[in-house]
Amino acid sequence: MNTIFDFLTNSTASFPKKIAIITKENKCTYEELYTLTNMVSSTLSKYPQKSVISIILENSIDSIATYLGILHSGCIAHIISPNTAVHNISEQLNSAKPQLIIGTKAITDKINASVVTMDFDGILSDNKVQIKRDIDPSDIAYLIYTSGTTSKPKGAAVSHANVVFTTSNIVKVLGYTKSDIDILPLPLSHSFGLGCLHTSLCVGSSLVLHKNTLDPIEIFKSSEMYCATTFAAVPATLTKLLHEFPDDLKRYFSNMRLVITNSTSIPKETVSGFRNILKKGNLATYYGLTEASRSTFMIFSSYGKEESVGTPAPGVIIKLVDENNQSTKQGEIWIKGHNVIKNYWNDPESDKNLKDGWLRTGDLGHFDDDGYLYLRGRNDDIINVAGEKVSPQEVERIVKLLTEVEEAVVIGTEHNVFGQVVKLFVKKANNALLTKSEVMSHCIKNMERYKVPTIIEFVAEFPRTEYGKIKRFMLK
């Protein structure tokens, strides 16, 4: 298999009548998904090959067909979460420069874009042009924007070859097969959820796709109804399920063969809790970035390494580097392998983090004597909230839109469920009567949920260097 679309083609040829995707509203077989995808690609074939097409859709069969249709037409899918703040969508669109935006009318109206917009029904009813295009594995398949070290989002340009390599590793290491029934309550707009979709399509399993809002009852119900074998969720979800639904977990999850999560900190208690619940299966995690997906894997099958993110994936090299770019036992994590992107999208500044095939991740870590990797924070100020990266500068910029704020500083602080949450320090303007709840309301209205500060402190002054620069580290 050379491209992502080959996953669908091969599984359709092998299991045409098998259910590929199940949602709360409907379900479709591989054959039906293939047909729907072809209808989308026939419409999109009128755009030149390698055109960027943005999609802003909730998890659904339509959004999967749209994504695969874009790829099959030889175009590049720019995937945006519908929960992204409007100003952030605008920044992404300015960078990605799409020819078309596909999303519901409610969303496309909100962003007021200057390019053509269409909803899914519009795509299906539009004129069809069937052009057979050759897609090279090195062609860019999709763009996902992540928070950069500045407030500017950077577009990870992921190729078909990157995805084929990563998916093959997921299948190999975690043992996915056509017999699996995979429960997925993660957004397809995130590398974790999208990787799970690729895996299901690749092996020809059935994917039970939930909306991107955690509804434990729906998850348990679908787990029982479809005899699910795997479940994917962020650590915060696993911790919440353990705390609030321990009996349901025992009842519905004990026969699962795999629960997969990702690489923010997983509380030790969550690891041991799931170990006790999964009588026949394993909890596993991975470490990766959108730019270098699934770079390590960790299967928590033995005791003693609960805080590790595992060992490098097959064909992936990881080294730790000090500030002089020399290999060290504890330092910045650099990754090399076919899972690493070649470039960011229209972003030479961010490309400086990609050199000679190595990705400088900005994450800090160390290996133990057995070669297991442990994460130790970041060497910049990026905050990791339940796997979502938050740039302090972006939050600060939005808070400073309040005229009663003179200065704002954001840091990450530890949280037992989310790993980290955003903490905000505010110096009020003279005589300002601003309250903490007013600041929070402003943030809720103007940024994505995970970026909203959950701890706010008013300060009289910030600690500063002799040059007047705020000493962030003193606030931590």
Place this chain on the structure above:
Amino acid sequence: MDITNEIKKIFLEVFPTMPPQEFDWNKLQKEYENWDSFAHLHILTLTEEKFRISLSIDESTSINSAKKLLDCVKSHI
């Protein structure tokens, strides 16, 4: 302070796309489109800040509707 009105305001702030006429004291967490872990955290933080109270973990996890939150706040004041 009008507790009832303040709690309603918290919900309308945390769910800005929800029209005020759709606010329902008995509407459950699972019936909200966007009441995820982050929204939950924001509801708790705003509540603690507005009423100057501290909610225990048991209280925090038991809140699954505006009514439940109202009862919880009343028990503190």
